[in-house]
Amino acid sequence: MLIALNKPYGVLCQFSDADGRRTLADFVTQKDVYPAGRLDHDSEGLLLLTDDGRLAHRLTDPKHKQPKTYLVQVDGQVTDDAVAALRRGVVLNDGPTLPAGAEHAVEPDWLWPRDPPVRFRKLIPTSWLRITLREGRNRQVRRMTAAVGFPTLRLIRERIGPHALDGLPPGETRVIPL
Incomplete structure (x- = not known):
């Protein structure tokens, strides 16, 4: 599975936060998916999430030059x-x-x-x-x-x-x- 999220400003690229800040869990309802890469808290836009480790590696590893x-x-x-x-x-x-x-x-x-x-x-x-x-x-x-x-x-x-x-x-x- 591959999911595109338009990550809003101020959202952490993780599913939980001990300090109560907004996370991916506030926007992604699919289970067992993880971000393929990151966007900073203060950045916005396309974030890909997947349940496929090999796909995540192809999307994020610099040797694949995506x-x-x-x-x-x-x-x-x-x-x-x-x-x-x-x-x-x-x-x-x-x-x-x-x-x-x-x-x-x-x-x-x-x-x-x-x-x-x-x-x-x-x-x-x-x-x-x-x-x-x-x-x-x-x-x-x-x-x-x-x-x-x-x-x-x-x-x-x-x-x-x-x-x-x-x-x-x-x-x-x-x-x-x-």
Whole structure:
């Protein structure tokens, strides 16, 4: 079984939490499935869950090179130089990243409002990027955008390999036929 969840902001990628925070159990009713990968508490978007360990491994192991695509709102007006640096790969504190797919993007018309909203600062614009990675380090997209001078404000995973959000509302699941 493979399930797509549009993980809302503020939800932990686990099924229980001793501190009472929102978890996957608040949204996923299917039993005996586990996340194939993670999204941070403050990230949103596509999370795949499965009951098949081999499938989970194929989806998450970097040697299988499943591209993951993110829509990223950043602080400031992203420059072409910053996009070019992301495409080449940037040096983080744990070493250089692989080159990333990176391009300017516009806020899509299908995007849902975030709760709580992203901070608004009248004199500092925001802009959007679409970034595709083939590796998965901890908070990598956020660290990469910060490394090129544009801190991430909002991060939404749109796609993992051939699987996409495709209009799935936040907090909702969809079974993906295998």
